[in-house]
Amino acid sequence: MSTAFCLARHCLRQITPRARALQSHGRHFSNLPPRSPTYPFTGRHARGKSVLWAVSALTPAVFIQLSEEDHGDGKTPEQHMLEASRAEIRKRVPDNYHGLRRAWTGFYLFLDNFIYEPLATGFRFLHLLIIFVPVIVTTPAVWFGRRRKDCDNERSGTLWWYGFLVRSMERAGPAFIKLGQWAASRSDIFPLEMCSVMSSLHSNAPAHSLANTKRTIVKAFGGRPFEEIFEEFQEQPLGVGAIAQVYKAKLKPGFAAPEEADIEETPKNMRQRMKKQVNVLVKKAPRNVPSSYVAIKVLHPKVERIVRRDLKIMEFFAAILNVIPTIEWLSLPDEVTQFGEMMRLQLDLRIESANLTMFRKKFKDRTTAWFPYPYSEYTTRQVLVEEFAQGIPLAAFLEDGAGVFQQEIADSGLDAFLHMLLIDNFVHADLHPGNIMVRFYKPEQISLPLGRRKTDTNPSNSTDVTDQVLAQLLPHRHHPQAWLAQLAEIEQAGFRPQIIFIDTGLVTALNQTNRTNFLDLFKAVAEFDGYRAGHLMVERCRQPEAVLEAEIFALKMQHLVIGVKSRTFSLGNIRIGEVLNEVLSMVRGHHVRLEGDFVNVVISILLLEGIGRNLDPNLDLFKSALPILRQLGAQGGGSNLLKSMREGDTFMLKVWVGLEARKFLQASAESVE
Numbered sequence: 171m172s173t174a175f176c177l178a179r180h181c182l183r184q185i186t187p188r189a190r191a192l193q194s195h196g197r198h199f200s201n202l203p204p205r206s207p208t209y210p211f212t213g214r215h216a217r218g219k220s221v222l223w224a225v226s227a228l229t230p231a232v233f234i235q236l237s238e239e240d241h242g243d244g245k246t247p248e249q250h251m252l253e254a255s256r257a258e259i260r261k262r263v264p265d266n267y268h269g270l271r272r273a274w275t276g277f278y279l280f281l282d283n284f285i286y287e288p289l290a291t292g293f294r295f296l297h298l299l300i301i302f303v304p305v306i307v308t309t310p311a312v313w314f315g316r317r318r319k320d321c322d323n324e325r326s327g328t329l330w331w332y333g334f335l336v337r338s339m340e341r342a343g344p345a346f347i348k349l350g351q352w353a354a355s356r357s358d359i360f361p362l363e364m365c366s367v368m369s370s371l372h373s374n375a376p377a378h379s380l381a382n383t384k385r386t387i388v389k390a391f392g393g394r395p396f397e398e399i400f401e402e403f404q405e406q407p408l409g410v411g412a413i414a415q416v417y418k419a420k421l422k423p424g425f426a427a428p429e430e431a432d433i434e435e436t437p438k439n440m441r442q443r444m445k446k447q448v449n450v451l452v453k454k455a456p457r458n459v460p461s462s463y464v465a466i467k468v469l470h471p472k473v474e475r476i477v478r479r480d481l482k483i484m485e486f487f488a489a490i491l492n493v494i495p496t497i498e499w500l501s502l503p504d505e506v507t508q509f510g511e512m513m514r515l516q517l518d519l520r521i522e523s524a525n526l527t528m529f530r531k532k533f534k535d536r537t538t539a540w541f542p543y544p545y546s547e548y549t550t551r552q553v554l555v556e557e558f559a560q561g562i563p564l565a566a567f568l569e570d571g572a573g574v575f576q577q578e579i580a581d582s583g584l585d586a587f588l589h590m591l592l593i594d595n596f597v598h599a600d601l602h603p604g605n606i607m608v609r610f611y612k613p614e615q616i617s618l619p620l621g622r623r624k625t626d627t628n629p630s631n632s633t634d635v636t637d638q639v640l641a642q643l644l645p646h647r648h649h650p651q652a653w654l655a656q657l658a659e660i661e662q663a664g665f666r667p668q669i670i671f672i673d674t675g676l677v678t679a680l681n682q683t684n685r686t687n688f689l690d691l692f693k694a695v696a697e698f699d700g701y702r703a704g705h706l707m708v709e710r711c712r713q714p715e716a717v718l719e720a721e722i723f724a725l726k727m728q729h730l731v732i733g734v735k736s737r738t739f740s741l742g743n744i745r746i747g748e749v750l751n752e753v754l755s756m757v758r759g760h761h762v763r764l765e766g767d768f769v770n771v772v773i774s775i776l777l778l779e780g781i782g783r784n785l786d787p788n789l790d791l792f793k794s795a796l797p798i799l800r801q802l803g804a805q806g807g808g809s810n811l812l813k814s815m816r817e818g819d820t821f822m823l824k825v826w827v828g829l830e831a832r833k834f835l836q837a838s839a840e841s842v843e
Contacts, residue, residue, distance in 0.1 A: 228258055230546035233524035246679040247528075247596075248521070252511060255518040255551075259474075291479045298342060298483065305331075305338050322363040332367040339371060344412035344473060345480035345513060347371060352509055356769065357754045359500060375470070377410045383417065383468050390553040391425075399425060401462075408465070413473050413516055417466045418558055425548070426462035463558040464545065467519060474517050481510045499716035499761040508766045516675045519554035525674040526556060532594050539586035539669045540609065560636050561607030561670045562643065564781070568603060570650045572785050573657035575667050579608060580786035582669045591771065595685065599676040601774050603781060607670040609636040610660065635665055678770040688768060700724075700731025712763040723760040727753075750775060 236254060237247035261282070263275050308331060315326030339346040353360055354368035384396050391399050402420040409416050488502035515521055526544040533539055545555040564579075572579050583606065590597040598605075612635050639660055646652040680688055687710045694703035704724030708717050717723065730752060750772055757764060 228254060228520065230520045230523045230527070230544070230549050233520050234527050234546075237524055237528055244681050244683060246681050248515060248677055248679060249511070251521050251524065252515055252518075255521065256514065259551075287479075290475075291482060294476075294479045295483055298480075301338050301342050305335055308334060322361065324361070324363045329363065329367070332364050336367055336371050343476060343480065344375065344470070345477045345484075347375075347412040348513055348516075349484075349509060352512060357751070357758070359505075359758060361758075362751075362755070375410055375412055377407050377415050378468075378470050380405055382471055383415075386468050386552050387466065390548050390550045390555070398422070413477070414467050414469045414519075417468070419464055419466055421462045421464055421545075423462070425545075461543075461557050461560070463560070464555050465542070465558045467522075467554040467556075469517065469519065469552045477513055477517065481506070481513065485510075499713055499763060501712055501763055504712065505766075512676060518551050519675075520549055520551060522554055522673075522675040523549040523556070525677050528596060528677075529598070529671070529674060532589075532596065533586070536586070536589065537668070538582040538589070539671055541671055541674065559607055559609075559670050559672050560640075561609040562636070562640060564603045564606040564608060566643075566647065567608065568781070568784050570646075570648065570653040571657075573654040574661045575657060576785045577788075579667055579669070580782040582667070584782050586669055586671070587774065591774075595679050597678040597771060597774060598671055598674060599678040599770050599774065600673055601671075605671060605673045606781070607672065608667050609670050610639040610665045610667055611635060612664060613666055639665060678774070680768070680771070684765050684768055687765075688771070695731060698731050700728035703727050703731065707757070707762055707764070712765065713761075716761050716763070718760045720760070723756060723762065726756050730756075 232254070233251045236250045239250075241250060261279055263272055263279065267275055311327040311331045312325065313327065315328070315330075317323050317325055318329070321329060336350060339350045350368045350371040354365045354371070357365045360368075387399070388394065388396050396403075399422060400419045401422050404418045407415040408418055484506045485503065488506040492498055492500075492502050523544040523546050526541055527546065529541040530543070533541065542559045543557040545557075548555040567575075567579060587597070587601070642656055642660065643653065646656050687706070691703055691706050694700070694706055701724050704727030705720070707727070708714055708720045708723060711717065714720075730749065754769075754772065756762075
């Protein structure tokens with residue numbers, strides 16, 4: 171017990187320069203307009219166990235502003251939002267406290283920081299010891315059993331141990347469940363089969379009480395009685411995750427979003443009317459009034475404190491393990507820091523609301539994807555209220571087939587991702603089939619008025635028909651032939667599909683350094699200089715000195731790129747996922763430590779290409795990238811392209827011209843056939 175207590179004291183006393191920077195940042199935001207001021211030790215809060223230490227709560231609008239502004243410090247929007255969030259809840263004595271009140275508050279903080287938290291962290295450490303000591307003791311099992319070729323040539327004992335580790339992490343709580351899910355995406359560090367087993371890890375957390383949910387929601391709605399907020403409220407959660415649970419409800423009319431909140435302006439002149447009609451011709455999806463049906467995500471009580479203690483324990487053990495020479499290349503302290511940032515981002519639901527708003531702004535004129543409307547005015551740190559996404563899970567199309575819509579759905583998803591990556595630098599970082607849905611709509615009817623004739627542009631006249639399509643499709647679920655036949659009828663009726671992305675709590679945005687590294691690497695690959703690409707990866711990784719046989723790694727990259735070059739005009743037959751998997755395998759074998767954001771982009775490409783090829787085996791990633799390159803040339807990228815050409819840097823032009831030539835030759839070959 172004394173060891174655990176000392177461990178906890180050690181963890182809590184680690185105050186880094188980053189923490190001090192957050193304190194300064196917190197003072198900067200103290201001048202922002204308060205949303206709902208809450209002071210500690212007033213009323214019933216003086217007797218409660220939890221105290222809100224921020225003088226005023228940051229609104230989701232502030233987070234949106236943080237994500238849009240260019241601060242010029244090399245940090246991503248997510249990092250700026252996280253700093254503001256952490257500064258808001260930093261425990262401190264308010265400056266306006268004086269005399270006895272200030273002394274009592276300081277004493278309370280001392281007890282909480284140096285007595286209660288160390289004891290609680292110590293007991294948590296003992297609990298984790300009970301869970302994970304058996305895992306450590308059974309580690310020798312990885313050397314026993316026959317090798318299984320169908321499981322990446324791993325031994326049967328290794329596979330059993332992976333399963334035992336996953337079950338232990340499920341029992342350990344939310345931070346370790348998320349740790350396992352994060353590890354499943356890091357195939358650049360961990361063996362492929364381990365990542366595969368980790369990907370099956372799910373939360374067994376019990377749902378918190380409905381009474382707690384109601385108290386939290388009432389507080390988010392400014393103290394209004396629960397019965398006055400909702401017309402309907404499903405008391406059974408739709409889902410219970412490691413850190414939150416989700417409900418479905420219907421807002422009363424006074425709380426629902428107004429029509430003007432989510433529809434485009436009425437065209438005011440001939441040019442705008444013509445643009446609107448052209449958008450219809452190219453499958454412009456109708457603007458929808460946000461639904462009064464909402465999804466409400468509510469954090470589990472005390473989850474923030476539990477996660478904070480677990481992260482302290484992880485940081486302590488990562489520092490110890492990093493001393494071992496054979497695993498130093500993993501840079502475990504840095505990985506725990508990155509994982510901690512990911513966890514903390516999900517503990518403030520205002521950040522997810524801001525991400526939704528940003529995605530909606532970026533995709534407002536695009537037809538490929540749709541994001542639910544966030545009710546930012548009712549969103550707090552503990553509660554997220556967003557439009558209920560009514561759609562058909564992508565998993566249904568992966569299992570039963572997409573039929574006549576397979577190419578359209580696959581191309582839409584890939585196009586949306588490439589826009590996020592190449593144009594927006596704002597990528598959904600949790601792209602798996604569970605977070606992707608498909609909705610259907612009836613396109614607007616085209617009308618080409620020659621005079622100043624008034625046209626009906628009310629989006630409510632172009633209704634979302636997903637409910638109708640659901641009623642037609644659901645009876646045929648798990649019956650592929652009937653399912654595909656019904657999809658054909660839906661297509662004949664003129665309905666079109668559109669991708670829905672949900673759960674935007676995690677976003678990847680490459681900072682200037684990582685984006686420069688990404689473009690330099692892309693340049694080397696585009697010029698088929700695999701040797702240079704390999705050396706770039708080694709030189710710009712986290713620990714170049716820890717790389718094993720850097721020259722051999724560069725030669726392997728050259729061999730891989732030459733293989734791709736030999737099939738330049740049949741790129742549609744190249745599975746980018748297989749190429750990237752091979753790269754990650756080489757990275758892991760040679761101890762090349764890539765930046766986490768960079769790996770997130772690679773993993774997203776892997777997931778999207780895998781999903782797309784499942785829907786459409788002829789999916790061509792390079793063909794999908796061509797319109798994006800054209801858009802970059804037509805927009806701000808055009809001046810950058812000309813500037814780079816004047817400076818002698820023609821790699822982007824080579825990529826563009828090469829893809830255009832390939833498309834022309836393929837079209838010519840098809841016409842000859």
